[in-house]
Amino acid sequence: MPVYALADCNSFYASCEKAFNPRLKNRPVVVLSNNDGCVVARSAEAKKLGIPMGAPAFKHEALFKANNVAVFSSNYALYGDMSARVMRTMADMVPACEVYSIDESFLRLDGLPGDMIAFCGEIRERVRRWTGIPLSIGIGETKTLAKAANRLAKKGGGIFDLRGPGVDEWLARLDVEDVWGVGPRYAKLLRSRCIRTALDLKRADRVWIRKHMTVQGLQTVLELSGKPCIPIEHAPPPKKAICCSRSFGAYVRNLEGLREAVASYATRAAEKLRGQDSVCSIVQVFIRTNPFKPEHRQHAELVQATLPVATDYTPDLLRAAMGILERLFREGHAYQKAGVLLAGIEPKGSRQLSLIAPQPKDEAKRGKAMAVLDAANRRYGRGSLAYAAGGIEPEWGMKREKLSPAYTTRWDQLLEVRA
The missing domain is CATH 3.30.1490.100 (DNA polymerase, Y-family, little finger domain)
Incomplete structure (x- = not known):
C-alpha cells in the first residue's frame, strides 16, 4: 500500500528570517508583500496577536510597535535558497520527493522500515538542525489524505498519521472547502447539496461528482477513499507561459x-x-x-x-x-x-x-x-x-525598506562569526 506524506514549512517566510537572527526567538515576526504593502507571512507569535493575513501594514503600525513586532520586506532570494536547502535535505531521506510549492513537498514513504511517525520525526529534526526551519508532516494513503493530515498536524504536535481506523472520524471534522482540490466555487456548489465535510464528499455520488466537478473532482473523491489517483511528479512540468x-x-x-x-x-x-x-x-x-x-x-x-x-x-x-x-x-x-x-x-x-x-x-x-x-x-x-x-538603482524599483541581508546567496552578506 502506498504511503504519502506532505511536509509543510511552518510560517516559512517568517521562519527564514528567524533562522538567521537569534534575537527574533519568541518574538512576533511578519513579512510584507511587494512594496511593503500587506502582511503575507506571520510567525506563530504574530498570529496570537490577531494580525490577519493580508492586513495593510500601515493600518497596523501601532500594533506592531506596541507588541515589539519585527517587520521585514519580502526577501525572495533568501526564501528561494532556503526552500531549495529544505527540499534537498528531505529528498536525501526518502525514495521519492515532489516539490509542490516553495514551502511544501510530497514524499513517498512506502517501503521504508520501522515506525512512520518516528521516521517523520527524524525528517523534522534533520531539517530543523540543518536549516533552522520547522516542519509539519501529514501522512496518508493518498496525496489528498496526506494534505488533510497536514492540516491536523499543524493543530497538534507537528506530525499526524491519517491511516487505519478512525480516518472517517477525522474527515468529518474537516470542512469541504479545506479539502485539497476543492476551491471556493466548488465548495459553494457542494454545500448547496448538503456536502459540508470531507467525509460527506467521500460518500458523495460519484456520477454526480464526475458530471459537475470533472475528472479532477472524481479523483479527489477516490483519493479521500484511499485510492491513489495522483502520482508523485519527480520533476515539475515546464510552464506554458x-x-x-x-x-x-x-x-x-x-x-x-x-x-x-x-x-x-x-x-x-x-x-x-x-x-x-x-x-x-x-x-x-x-x-x-x-x-x-x-x-x-x-x-x-x-x-x-x-x-x-x-x-x-x-x-x-x-x-x-x-x-x-x-x-x-x-x-x-x-x-x-x-x-x-x-x-x-x-x-x-x-x-x-x-x-x-x-x-x-x-x-x-x-x-x-x-x-x-x-x-x-x-x-x-x-x-x-x-x-x-x-537601470542601476532605478527610482521605480520595488520599495523594500525593511529588507534583511541575503545571508545565503551573497558573499558580501554572509554572517560573520567572531570567536
Missing part, C-alpha cells in the same frame, strides 16, 4: 523609466525560460496606471509580438519587448505597474524552425553567453551580472 511583473515603488511618468522596468522583467523572464530549457515565440508587454486613483488619467493596455524564430536569447527578447513598449507608452500618465509575459513556449530541443525566417548563425555563441550569464548570477546572486537596460 512565464510572466514577470511588479508594481512600482513610485509612479513612472517617462518612457525611460518604463524601458528600465520592462527590460528588467524581460531579463528575468528569459532567465526562467532557460531554467526549464525552453524557447518562446510570443512576447507580451503590458503597462497600467493605478485604477484606484480616478483623479489620474487612466491607461491599461497589453500588446504582443510574434518572433520569427523561437528563442531564449535575452537580447532578442529585450528587443521585442522594447518595440512593444514604444507602441504602448502615452505621455502624461502616471504608470503604476508593468509586466512581460512569454508564451508560445516549447522545449528547446524540439522547437519548430521557420523555412523563410533567417536562422541565427551564431547560435552556439549565444548559448554560451547565456550560460555564462546564468552561472554568474547563480553563483554570486541574481543581478550580479545584468543588462544596463535594466
Whole structure:
C-alpha cells in the first residue's frame, strides 16, 4: 500500500528570517508583500496577536510597535535558497520527493522500515538542525489524505498519521472547502447539496461528482477513499507561459523609466525560460496606471509580438519587448505597474524552425553567453551580472525598506562569526 506524506514549512517566510537572527526567538515576526504593502507571512507569535493575513501594514503600525513586532520586506532570494536547502535535505531521506510549492513537498514513504511517525520525526529534526526551519508532516494513503493530515498536524504536535481506523472520524471534522482540490466555487456548489465535510464528499455520488466537478473532482473523491489517483511528479512540468511583473515603488511618468522596468522583467523572464530549457515565440508587454486613483488619467493596455524564430536569447527578447513598449507608452500618465509575459513556449530541443525566417548563425555563441550569464548570477546572486537596460538603482524599483541581508546567496552578506 502506498504511503504519502506532505511536509509543510511552518510560517516559512517568517521562519527564514528567524533562522538567521537569534534575537527574533519568541518574538512576533511578519513579512510584507511587494512594496511593503500587506502582511503575507506571520510567525506563530504574530498570529496570537490577531494580525490577519493580508492586513495593510500601515493600518497596523501601532500594533506592531506596541507588541515589539519585527517587520521585514519580502526577501525572495533568501526564501528561494532556503526552500531549495529544505527540499534537498528531505529528498536525501526518502525514495521519492515532489516539490509542490516553495514551502511544501510530497514524499513517498512506502517501503521504508520501522515506525512512520518516528521516521517523520527524524525528517523534522534533520531539517530543523540543518536549516533552522520547522516542519509539519501529514501522512496518508493518498496525496489528498496526506494534505488533510497536514492540516491536523499543524493543530497538534507537528506530525499526524491519517491511516487505519478512525480516518472517517477525522474527515468529518474537516470542512469541504479545506479539502485539497476543492476551491471556493466548488465548495459553494457542494454545500448547496448538503456536502459540508470531507467525509460527506467521500460518500458523495460519484456520477454526480464526475458530471459537475470533472475528472479532477472524481479523483479527489477516490483519493479521500484511499485510492491513489495522483502520482508523485519527480520533476515539475515546464510552464506554458512565464510572466514577470511588479508594481512600482513610485509612479513612472517617462518612457525611460518604463524601458528600465520592462527590460528588467524581460531579463528575468528569459532567465526562467532557460531554467526549464525552453524557447518562446510570443512576447507580451503590458503597462497600467493605478485604477484606484480616478483623479489620474487612466491607461491599461497589453500588446504582443510574434518572433520569427523561437528563442531564449535575452537580447532578442529585450528587443521585442522594447518595440512593444514604444507602441504602448502615452505621455502624461502616471504608470503604476508593468509586466512581460512569454508564451508560445516549447522545449528547446524540439522547437519548430521557420523555412523563410533567417536562422541565427551564431547560435552556439549565444548559448554560451547565456550560460555564462546564468552561472554568474547563480553563483554570486541574481543581478550580479545584468543588462544596463535594466537601470542601476532605478527610482521605480520595488520599495523594500525593511529588507534583511541575503545571508545565503551573497558573499558580501554572509554572517560573520567572531570567536
